[in-house]
Amino acid sequence: MVSHRFTPQGVTMLALLSESHASIHTYPEAGSCFVDIFTCGHNADPECALASLVAAMRPSQVHRQTIDRGMPEHTLRRTPPS
Structure with a gap:
């Protein structure tokens, strides 16, 4: 996990996993946060x-x-070499 705290407020965090990642970006001055959850596999x-x-x-x-x-x-189909 990697994070960065902003002055005077806010934070960004990133978690990297083997088949995915997740990030969160906060904007306290706007009362908002944005989250991205990217996954692969089943x-x-x-x-x-x-x-x-x-x-x-x-x-x-x-x-x-x-x-x-x-x-x-x-x-995803492969064509046999000719």
């Missing part, structure tokens, strides 16, 4: 991670956007 659950953060931070509002970045099956 074992990670970004929805569970978000639920844990929401339960811990207890925000008054949550605006969520999920972007599926998976590759379509047809792009």
